[in-house]
Amino acid sequence: MVAVLELADVTVRRGTSTLLDRVTWVVREGERWVVLGPNGAGKTTLLQVAAAQLYPTDGLAGVLGELLGTVDVFELRPRIGLTSAALAERVPRQELVRDVVVSAAYGVVGRWRESYDERDHERAADLLREVGVAHLAERTFGTLSEGERKRVQVARALMTDPELLLLDEPAAGLDLGGREDLVSTLSTLAHDPDAPATVLVSHHVEEIPPGFTHALLLRQGAVVAEGPVEEVLTERLLSATFGMPLLLQHADGRWAARRDVRHR
Numbered sequence: 001m002v003a004v005l006e007l008a009d010v011t012v013r014r015g016t017s018t019l020l021d022r023v024t025w026v027v028r029e030g031e032r033w034v035v036l037g038p039n040g041a042g043k044t045t046l047l048q049v050a051a052a053q054l055y056p057t058d059g060l061a062g063v064l065g066e067l068l069g070t071v072d073v074f075e076l077r078p079r080i081g082l083t084s085a086a087l088a089e090r091v092p093r094q095e096l097v098r099d100v101v102v103s104a105a106y107g108v109v110g111r112w113r114e115s116y117d118e119r120d121h122e123r124a125a126d127l128l129r130e131v132g133v134a135h136l137a138e139r140t141f142g143t144l145s146e147g148e149r150k151r152v153q154v155a156r157a158l159m160t161d162p163e164l165l166l167l168d169e170p171a172a173g174l175d176l177g178g179r180e181d182l183v184s185t186l187s188t189l190a191h192d193p194d195a196p197a198t199v200l201v202s203h204h205v206e207e208i209p210p211g212f213t214h215a216l217l218l219r220q221g222a223v224v225a226e227g228p229v230e231e232v233l234t235e236r237l238l239s240a241t242f243g244m245p246l247l248l249q250h251a252d253g254r255w256a257a258r259r260d261v262r263h264r
Contacts, residue, residue, distance in 0.1 A: 001028035003062070004164050004197045005050055010059035012045050012221075019045040021221040022059065027164075027214075032190045032198045034208045034229070037218035038242050043201045046218065047084075047168050050199060052076045064163050078107050081157030081196065084168040088153060093142025097133070097152055098124055100141050104159035127155040131185050147178030151185060158196075167200040171207045183209045187253075205233065210253030217241040235260075 005027035012020040020042045027033055027050075035043050048054035052063050052073045061068040064079050090109045091100055102116050102124040103109065128134045131151040136144060144152065150170050157165055170186070171179045189195050190211030202208065208215075208229075215232040217224040218241070225237045238257060239246045245263040249256045 001030055003028050004064055005199075006060075006062035007049070007056075008060045008062075010049060010056045010061055012042075012049065012054065013057045018221050020049070020056075023218075023221075023223055025216060025223065025226060027197055027199060029197055030193070031214050032209075032212040033200070033214045033216060034212050035199060035201045035216045035218060036203070036205065036238075036241065037224075038203065040220070041218040041241075042221040043218055044084075044168060045221075047082075047166050047199065047201055050164070051080055051082050051166050078160050079163050081160065081162035081165040082168070083150070083153040083157045083166070083170055085172065088149060091141050093140065095141045096137070097128065097139050097141060097144070098137040100152055101127060101156045101159055104156045107160075124155070124159060127158050128152070130158075131155045132181070145178065146173050147175075147181055150174065150178070150182050154185065154189075162196050165196045165198040167198065169201055169203070171202065171204075179207065183207060187211050205238070205248070205255035205257045208255050219243070 003026050007023050007025045010020055010023045011018065023046065035046060037043050045054065049056060049061050050063065052068060055068055063076060066076055092110045095110060102120050105116060105120050125134065125137065128137055131154050133148055133151045136148060141149065141152065171182050174182060187209035190198065190209050200212065212229060214227060215229045216226040217232060217237055224241045225232045233248065233255060235246055235248045238248055245260040246257050247260045
């Protein structure tokens with residue numbers, strides 16, 4: 001399979017802090033990755049490199065066959081679908097949901113004077129239907145629940161038919177029902193053979209949708225383990241990642257973790 005993301009000894013430093021420490025990682029077409037780790041592990045920094053929004057201090061980062069530092073990132077970024085809290089904050093609260101999605105075709109947040117053809121509007125409508133929020137198309141973004149906003153962001157991220165989909169903590173801030181709805185949506189997407197290679201960042205194994213194939217564990221900017229999800233998600237490796245003894249359960253395609261109170 002063709003690699004869509006290749007990091008070789010990638011290090012990111014800010015002042016005296018090392019945010020990523022010699023990360024080597026490859027994501028290939030058709031793979032669905034979850035990146036797990038505690039706060040401060042470097043997960044969002046890793047996604048910023050993958051989204052061509054941040055250059056490594058050291059090492060090499062290849063994104064969709066292009067080497068960061070030698071390519072026009074403004075041509076590269078439209079090939080990447082991204083959802084993040086930072087992006088959601090930039091969406092005008094009075095923007096219609098259908099416009100939040102369709103405006104991704106121009107890579108802008110907030111419609112201005114761009115013009116879109118009928119095919120753009122049809123694709124936006126199809127994507128809203130695909131993620132289960134077609135009925136919200138004429139609502140404004142600011143009136144949506146947090147769970148609804150997350151689904152709209154996923155539709156927007158898919159608008160340009162990206163080759164790489166990056167989801168930065170998409171379930172953050174959701175209640176139980178909202179989380180389960182979103183996990184179901186992402187699971188459907190993960191099982192779609194035409195969906196792009198996907199990377200999902202999370203703190204919680206409970207948020208891993210069924211259908212995700214690989215996992216990367218990060219701690220203090222360094223890789224603890226990476227590979228097929230059933231090999232990487234073990235009690236030993238997860239405990240090392242989060243710095244405490246954990247019990248791990250896997251049933252019906254879903255994961256759950258809790259502290260092992262037998263070890264204090």
